[in-house]
Amino acid sequence: SAFDLLPEDTKADDFFVKSTFSNDRLKGIDPTRALLYQTCEKSGVGITVMKSLGAGQLLSDKTSPFGKGLTVHQLIHYALTRPGVASVLVGCYTKEEVYEAVRYSDISDAEKDYTSILSTTPLYSMKGKCMYCNHCLPCPSEIDIASVTKYLDLALISEDSIPETVTGHYGEMKNTAQDCIECGSCEQNCPFDVPVIENMRKATELFGK
Known part of the structure; x- marks a missing residue:
């Protein structure tokens, strides 16, 4: 660390x-x-x-x-x-x-x-940056928020050519970013003030689900 x-x-x-x-x-x-x-x-x-x-x-x-x-x-x-x-x-x-x-x-x-x-x-100082710790859980929509955010971060490195492994792993998730109901409980739990809802919107747009 x-x-x-x-x-x-x-x-x-x-x-x-x-x-x-x-x-x-x-x-x-x-x-x-x-x-x-x-x-x-x-x-x-x-x-x-x-x-x-x-x-x-x-x-x-x-x-x-x-x-x-x-x-x-x-x-x-x-x-x-x-x-x-x-x-x-x-x-x-x-x-x-x-x-x-x-x-x-x-x-x-x-x-x-x-x-x-x-x-x-x-x-x-990691304010606004996801540490993939899942301290934001539980999610009422049962989204693995850390995994969604990790795949989003990986995709944003090469947005024009997202590796199939990244899209594949994301696609295999039972619940994805599109299942977010924007209740805000995750953002209240996050010790690093990550804009989780905004990230879920970005992931939905980028991955299409």
């Missing part, structure tokens, strides 16, 4: 220096990195995330650039909800840490939720 803030030319050794994150220009995910995720997703290329815990720095209030530490499960969930990510590597020193990491599969969505931290730190 923290590495996503940094420009593409940042040296690897600087990832673990807290002063690297003191740059006033760091406001949300670096556009080049965001485009990489979307391009990989669009092209069917899986990403494996390394250093998901930031060498442990993201776990501590003292060392996290966000000013508050996240849990192992929150960091795993953040990585897995990025477009294109297929797997996440977690560094462990003991068997207890391994057991704790794999508990990810059994815990509740509330325990995985990272939005309460990332939505309140100025360093991670």
Whole structure:
């Protein structure tokens, strides 16, 4: 999550220096990195995330650039909800840490939720940008809002030639953007102030359903 803030030319050794994150220009995910995720997703290329815990720095209030530490499960969930990510590597020193990491599969969505931290730190300003976290649910029309928005974002990268994989996955959805009744409950639930209703309208127009 923290590495996503940094420009593409940042040296690897600087990832673990807290002063690297003191740059006033760091406001949300670096556009080049965001485009990489979307391009990989669009092209069917899986990403494996390394250093998901930031060498442990993201776990501590003292060392996290966000000013508050996240849990192992929150960091795993953040990585897995990025477009294109297929797997996440977690560094462990003991068997207890391994057991704790794999508990990810059994815990509740509330325990995985990272939005309460990332939505309140100025360093991670994502206002208006979907994090694909589905914090906006439940939807009375049972729309998977995160998936619809992800496919919309992927389609907008190359609107003139939308990949068949994107239109295919969207078309297979049980409920699509056209089922939106514009009740606004999703926008009330979203911690990032995403204009969900507007996105549903765009998706309906772009995908035709």
